[in-house]
Amino acid sequence: MILEIALIDILPGTHADFEAAVAEAVDTVLRPASGFVNLELRHGVERSDSYVLLIGWASLEDHTIGFRESESFVKWRELIGPYFAGAPQVDHWSEVFSTIL
C-alpha cells in the first residue's frame, strides 16, 4: 500500500467547516475511488491551523492517475479547497516495515 501524506494549512477559524467538508468529501468522492484503502484526518498539536490527511492507496497510480485525473478530484477540491490557506504539500511514501507492540 502507498501512503499519501498531505499537509494542509487552513484559514484561521475554519476548522469545523474544514473537518465537515473533509467528512463529506470522503463519503461522496473518496470512498468510491478505485484503489482507495483508508483515510485518517489529524490535527496539528504544535500547528493549530494545520492538518494532515493520511490516505492509503492500493497503488501510486490509483492516486496520481486514477483519482487526480478524474472528475472526482475536481469535486474533492471544490469541497475542501475553499478552506486552504495555501497549496497542500503532498508526497507519497512506500512501505519499508511496520511493527506493533
Add this chain to the structure above:
Amino acid sequence: MILEIALIDILPGTHADFEAAVAEAVDTVLRPASGFVNLELRHGVERSDSYVLLIGWASLEDHTIGFRESESFVKWRELIGPYFAGAPQVDHWSEVFSTIL
C-alpha cells in the same frame, strides 16, 4: 492516540544501513518505551533520500517527556542519528477521524 510524524532526510547511499538501524532501535529502544503503540517506516517516492517515521503514542507526554527525556532517547539517536542529513522535522497530530472502505 497521538501520531508522531518524523520527516528524516538521510545521507545519500546509506539507505540499507539506516533501515537496519531503525529496525534495531525499534526492537531495543522503542518497543519497551512506556506508551509506545506502533511504528511504520516509509520511504519517499518523490524524495528518495527521505523517510517518514509514523509512531503512535498513547499520549503526547509519553513521547515528549517519557521518551525524549530518558536515556532511551540518547540510545535511539546514537543508533539512527549517524545517517541523518539534517535535523528531522517532528510534529504531533491528534485524531479527528478515520475511515476504512
